[in-house]
Amino acid sequence: MKYSYIARQPILDIQQKTVGYELLFRDGPNNTFPDIDPDIATNRLLSEHFLATHYSTIGDKLGFVNFPYQSLVNLVPTLFPKDNLVVEILESCEPTQELLFAIKKMANAGYTIALDDFIPKKEWLPFLPYTSIIKIDIRQFPLDKAKALIEKLRPHDITFLAEKVETYEEFEQAKSIGFTQFQGYFFSKPQLIRRKQIKPSFLTVVQLCKEISNPDINYDELERLFSVDVTLSYKLLTFVNSSYLIRAEIKSFKQALVYLGDDRLRKFISLVAITSTQDDKPDSLYSLSIQRARFCELILQDLDSNIEDGLGFLTGMFSLLDSLFDQPLEELVHKMPINNLVKSALVIKQGKLGDILCLVKAYESADWCSVIAIRDKLRLNDDRLAKHYDDAIKWTEDLLTIESEYHALA
Incomplete structure (x- = not known):
């Protein structure tokens, strides 16, 4: 049986805000479609993933999708919504008159056209009036050459x-030479070599995360933790009292916690944990932390293991702390009162949690060879793995909706 895979990579603007995702589709570890015509495969995968899971996959962002030559000349992109689809012309496409006619027709119909991995050639000049985005691989086309091209x-x-x-x-x-959109993993590496002291409130948040990782939440302990931190207690009561469902003012921490319920409480504390860091980080970094947490948790649930699901959640959520705090992950983990299994997974990628984290990272970067290897090691099911990825994205989008509600009231 053939399985299809999907991953997404964020595309950011100058303010490091997410404007879209490139959707990466493959049928297996070799990034090829050995038994299926590429155009049929593209159609099938777009139908399965872009339409079936459209809102959970990209939300209100743009979806950047690669189309092979025959799909373009057959106007396959016009089968999909134009408002948040970016049609990428693969670098392997020949700039023929047939292709130009198709691109002109789609552009005139309102579709956004992008040239992928663009290398300047005179044959592409007729396409420029219908092109909205040019993607340049700065590994293949250096920035000094790109600067001259942008000016031209x-x-x-x-x-x-x-x-x-x-x-x-x-x-x-x-950014300085004229690029206004960016794709890559710069946002998941420390920006500056410096040390930022962890605020006491964040350590409290870590303890809160430990509590919500337990199958049975101890509301008395959560109440104690919220009561010792003014900032957290203020956020909690403000958030709960702002809900349109509330009929009477909430006056105690425990009342607020019980009102939220287990699921919404876990989401709220996860959000507070991630947003207790620096304000100048890309929003995609926050959402990726939460998405990893949920993805790791769901994968762990499928394993025959005595490890609590919540430890998978913590492993994913804390995997980007070095980027959020501009400090080595090992130093940060040493300061936090978290389970040793989580520490080993984060620092040396050891144990089942370490394998899960490696699998999640490989899935995010569309490294299907590694995905298959770890999947087989953990004896995971392909369909459930793909479903968990989609579910993690949707869970994250739901959580960020809570964040927008909170900021709207702030």
């Missing part, structure tokens, strides 16, 4: 997107 094409009013931006310095340099 400025009259065309094209958005330039830098791919494979891996450091904060590259992000700053790309």
Whole structure:
């Protein structure tokens, strides 16, 4: 049986806000479709993932999708919503008149066209009036050459997107020469070499996360933790009292906690944990932390293990702390009162939790060879793994809806 895979990689703007996701589809570990025509595979995968899980996969963001030559000339992208679909022309496509006719027709119909991994050639010049975005792989086309290209094409009013931006310095340099959109993993690495002391409130949040990781939540202990931190207690009561469902004012911490219920309480504390860090981090970094937490938790539930599901949640959520605090992960983990299984997974990728974290990271980056290897090691089911990924994305989107509600009232 053939299985399909999907991963998404965030695309950020100058303010490091997420504007879209590139959706990466494959049928297996070799990133190929050995038994299926590429165009049929593209159609099937788009139908299964872009339409079936559209809202949970990209929410209200843009979805960047690669289309092979035949799919483009057959106008396959027009089968899908144009408002948040970016049609990427693969670099392997030949710039024929047939392709130009199709691109012109789609652009005139309101579809956003992007040239992927663009290398300047005169044959592409007729396509520029219908192109909204040019993606440049800065590993293949250096920034100094990109600067000259951006200047030359400025009259065309094209958005330039830098791919494979891996450091904060590259992000700053790309921004300075005219790129306004960015794709890569620079946001998940420390931006500066400095030390930021962890606030006491964050350590309290870690203890809260420990409590919500237990199958049976101890509300008395949660009440004690909230009561010792003014900032957290204020956030809790403000959030609960702002709910349109509330009929009488909540006056005690325990009353507020019980009102939220286990599921919403776990979401609220997770949100507070992630947003207790620096304000200048990309929003995709916060959402990725939460998404990893849920993905790890769901995978752990499928394993024959005596490890509590909540420890999977903590492993995923804390896996990006080094990026959030600009400190080595090992130092941060040493300061936190968390389970040793979680510490080993985070620092040395050891144990089942370590395997799960490696699997989640591989899935995010569409490293299907590693996904298959770890999947087989853990004896996981392909369909459930794909479903868990979609569920983790949806869970994260729901949580960030809570965040927007909170900020709207702040």
